[in-house]
Amino acid sequence: MEYVNLDAQVGDLSGVLDPARYLSHLPLISCDLPPGARAFATxxxxxxxxxxxxxxxxxxxxxxxxxxxxxxxxxQHNCWKHDQDLLIRYAGVSGIIIDPADEDRGADLGAVILDEILPHRDGCSHEIACWYGTLTLVCRDLQATWIGTICSSES
Structure with missing residues (x-):
């Protein structure tokens, strides 16, 4: 991540997630993001x-x-926090990197920690940090859609 801090220090507490630097930079770059990416990021x-x-x-x-x-x-949502799943459609994909922390996990990257969307010469880059690795896509644009679901103890 270029701006999102996944290991910030707050007082004596380390390992704090802090998107503040990205959020303060976002107004400066949002006009350079494609429309769908801009709507999702902002x-x-x-x-x-x-x-x-x-x-x-x-x-x-x-x-x-x-x-x-x-x-x-x-x-996929988790019922203690979300009530919807998220589907992101990427158009004009020119690059994808799935970088698992452990090769044995393959594409199982686990839960999302945070993400960051930045302008790119091909449109935008979307880096998604998860507990067990990172997924990064470069595309012309993306469309994020929240999809309703029913939470139950079996989810």
């Missing part, structure tokens, strides 16, 4: 840890279309 709930539409703690469920120009990445 959504007031995106980095609000108390919001049901914060990406933190979603679980990466599926990556579909890897190696194609059109891709989908699906994230």
């Amino acid at each position: 959504d007031a709930d995106h980095y609000d840890f108390r919001s049901r539409r914060c990406v933190k703690d979603l679980t990466l469920r599926a990556v579909r279309g890897a190696g194609r120009e059109e891709m989908e990445v699906e994230f």
Whole structure:
């Protein structure tokens, strides 16, 4: 991550998630983001840890279309925080990197810690940090859609 700090220090507490530097930089770069990426990155709930539409703690469920120009990445809610799943459709994909922390895990990256969307010469880059690795996509634009679901003890 270029701006989001995944290991900030607050007093004596380390390992704090801090998107403040990214959020302060976002107004300077938002006009350089494609429309869908801009809408998703600048959504007031995106980095609000108390919001049901914060990406933190979603679980990466599926990556579909890897190696194609059109891709989908699906994230599953967890009922104690979210009431919807998140589907992100990427158009004009020119790069994808799945970087697991442990090669044995493959594409199972676990729960989302935080993400960062930045302008790129091809449109935008979207880096998603998870507990067990990172997923980074470069694309012309993305469309994020929250999809209703029913939470139960079996979810």
